[in-house]
Amino acid sequence: MPSPSEPSHYFDPAPSVGSRRRTVDLVLPEGRLVTLITDQGVFSGDHVDPGTRLLIATAPPLDDARTLVDVGCGYGPIAITMALRAAEDATVWAVDVNERARVLCAENAEANGVGARVRVVAPEEVPDDLVADVVWSNPPIRIGKPALHALLTGWFDRLAPDGTAVLVVQRNLGADSLARWIGEGGRPVVRLASRAGYRVLTVGGGDP
Numbered sequence: 001m002p003s004p005s006e007p008s009h010y011f012d013p014a015p016s017v018g019s020r021r022r023t024v025d026l027v028l029p030e031g032r033l034v035t036l037i038t039d040q041g042v043f044s045g046d047h048v049d050p051g052t053r054l055l056i057a058t059a060p061p062l063d064d065a066r067t068l069v070d071v072g073c074g075y076g077p078i079a080i081t082m083a084l085r086a087a088e089d090a091t092v093w094a095v096d097v098n099e100r101a102r103v104l105c106a107e108n109a110e111a112n113g114v115g116a117r118v119r120v121v122a123p124e125e126v127p128d129d130l131v132a133d134v135v136w137s138n139p140p141i142r143i144g145k146p147a148l149h150a151l152l153t154g155w156f157d158r159l160a161p162d163g164t165a166v167l168v169v170q171r172n173l174g175a176d177s178l179a180r181w182i183g184e185g186g187r188p189v190v191r192l193a194s195r196a197g198y199r200v201l202t203v204g205g206g207d208p
């Protein structure tokens with residue numbers, strides 16, 4: 001945990017900054033309004049991040065996927081969208097290191113009617129044998145390249161052979177070099193969309 005004199009990061013496990021809750025609105029492309037409680041000390045607390053909106057607008061349909069994961073769920077815009085779009089019996093695992101974000105995500109899932117389908121957990125609470133049909137993520141680029149690569153490798157390895165990961169990354173935060181790194185690791189990577197300085201990448205499952 002940072003000392004009071006250190007800046008608080010959105011990926012701190014327990015943000016040191018005080019709480020100041022408010023709500024933000026997310027209108028899904030299918031027309032549904034999702035209202036989300038946010039706070040200080042979580043990623044993009046004043047508005048739903050434009051990259052997150054782009055991922056939500058461009059990610060392929062979830063079809064009959066049953067095990068879905070949002071890596072780095074924050075206050076939940078991606079996890080809740082997945083749960084609203086997924087099959088009735090699907091489970092969305094919403095994973096984050098930031099405890100304040102996890103509390104918000106669970107409250108937001110409940111308030112938007114999908115609390116029963118969203119399991120909000122810390123990374124160490126993810127079952128060892130979890131195999132993901134779909135992973136969506138606006139990943140924590142700012143944790144640094146080695147940590148980011150380790151995080152993504154761990155989640156790509158959990159994808160089912162026909163599973164897919166969808167990532168959104170800012171172009172000027174290294175989206176293209178990240179895509180190159182994924183491809184060099186032997187996984188099929190496709191640029192699904194490129195808009196307003198963001199790239200949406202899909203990554204295939206199975207052995208690299």
Ligand SMILES: C[S@@+](CC[C@H](N)C(=O)[O-])C[C@H]1O[C@@H](n2cnc3c(N)ncnc32)[C@H](O)[C@@H]1O
Nearest residue numbers: 010011043052072073074096097098138139140
């Ligand atoms: C760019 S933010 C995206 C948040 C949210 N999905 C959104 O779109 O607003 C990335 C999130 O990843 C979380 N994070 C950082 N390291 C992580 C890790 N090792 N495992 C899971 N989440 C992590 C951060 O706390 C942060 O909430």
